[in-house]
Amino acid sequence: MTHPLEIPFVVAIDGPAGSGKSSVSKAAAARLGYGFLDTGAAYRAFAWHAVASGIELDDEASVVSLLDGFEYRIGTDPAGYAVHVGDVDVTDAIREPSISAVVSKVARVPEVRTRLIEFFRASMADEPRPGIIVEGRDITTVVAPDAPARILLTASEEVRMSRRAAELTGEDAAETGARLQARDRADSKVVDFMTAADGVVTVDSTDLDFGETVDAVIAVITDSQPVTD
Numbered sequence: 001m002t003h004p005l006e007i008p009f010v011v012a013i014d015g016p017a018g019s020g021k022s023s024v025s026k027a028a029a030a031r032l033g034y035g036f037l038d039t040g041a042a043y044r045a046f047a048w049h050a051v052a053s054g055i056e057l058d059d060e061a062s063v064v065s066l067l068d069g070f071e072y073r074i075g076t077d078p079a080g081y082a083v084h085v086g087d088v089d090v091t092d093a094i095r096e097p098s099i100s101a102v103v104s105k106v107a108r109v110p111e112v113r114t115r116l117i118e119f120f121r122a123s124m125a126d127e128p129r130p131g132i133i134v135e136g137r138d139i140t141t142v143v144a145p146d147a148p149a150r151i152l153l154t155a156s157e158e159v160r161m162s163r164r165a166a167e168l169t170g171e172d173a174a175e176t177g178a179r180l181q182a183r184d185r186a187d188s189k190v191v192d193f194m195t196a197a198d199g200v201v202t203v204d205s206t207d208l209d210f211g212e213t214v215d216a217v218i219a220v221i222t223d224s225q226p227v228t229d
């Protein structure tokens with residue numbers, strides 16, 4: 001891997017499911033010429049790997065035993081990135097509702113979090129672009145608490161559920177909403193992504209359209225950058 005000469009400017013973004021983290025971060029990164037790291041994709045890919053291995057997902061020891069054989073790769077180009085586990089392209093498979101339904105079970109295991117956080121920090125350090133937007137649930141608090149720009153992206157539960165339901169055609173909206181609520185509940189037992197930690201700026205997109213939300217996120221990033229003459 002080539003190493004950049006300068007440390008990239010890190011933007012940390014957290015928030016609940018459907019708040020717009022990945023779509024807004026991608027658009028902001030593309031506009032700023034930054035890289036983009038979707039950390040949820042790693043938890044989803046590890047869940048995919050665990051399901052493919054046929055282990056009992058409630059058995060923590062079995063889940064941990066899969067970590068050493070987990071060969072994970074993801075790009076940081078906001079214009080498009082593939083997700084691989086070994087030689088298998090899992091970019092689409094990890095978005096399936098069957099993976100969303102079980103991802104929290106593996107994400108709550110401390111050894112899994114420790115291993116994936118090491119991967120995220122290495123990806124941040126290796127980013128060749130001048131900055132990188134990293135989004136997830138614990139980026140502002142655990143993965144990159146010293147990042148110069150840290151944002152909590154929120155939206156009301158009703159708006160988040162309707163945005164997610166609109167994406168999943170063929171799915172029952174009420175069922176999609178109930179599953180999203182259940183996943184947020186399970187995830188929030190592990191990390192708090194509903195309240196902004198000290199120094200974290202909240203962007204509430206409930207009453208903003210997509211473009212306005214991207215502008216609001218870019219404004220926070222720009223305000224956090226050192227002033228140069």
Ligand SMILES: Nc1ncnc2c1ncn2[C@@H]1O[C@H](COP(=O)(O)OP(=O)(O)O)[C@@H](O)[C@H]1O
Binds near residue numbers: 020021213
């Ligand atoms: N401010 C917004 N207004 C309208 N739609 C939005 C807004 N932000 C995100 N969306 C849409 O909501 C859906 C969920 O966003 P996504 O980025 O997948 O959320 P997350 O990564 O937080 O789960 C996407 O279809 C996205 O285009």
Ligand SMILES: Nc1ccn([C@@H]2O[C@H](COP(=O)(O)OP(=O)(O)O)[C@@H](O)[C@H]2O)c(=O)n1
Binds near residue numbers: 040137183
């Ligand atoms: N930093 C992160 C990111 C995701 N996750 C886990 O990974 C799952 C999928 O994350 P995601 O960001 O793809 O989820 P969506 O909000 O996009 O649906 C979450 O439900 C969490 O269980 C986590 O624990 N920590």
